[in-house]
Amino acid sequence: MSNITDGGFMIIRDKASDSPGDGIGFKLEIVQADSVTRTRISKTDVEYIRREAGRALKELKHEQDNR
Secondary structure: OOHHHHHHHHEEEOOHHHOOEEEOOOEEEEEEOOEEEEEEEEEHHHHHHHHHHHHHHHHHHHHHHHH
């Protein structure tokens, strides 16, 4: 198991942090062995994380296909 699948990384919808200026709100939570880091992020941040994850997975697939 990885730290991520064990609940070490979560993006949580946070309606309380919605605002006209910042848009739709989310919370990013990263759990490490001895600490928890929580920060508010925007919909744009979530979309960026999604794009970067997709890019990384495509790179991995390309590497595996070229072995």
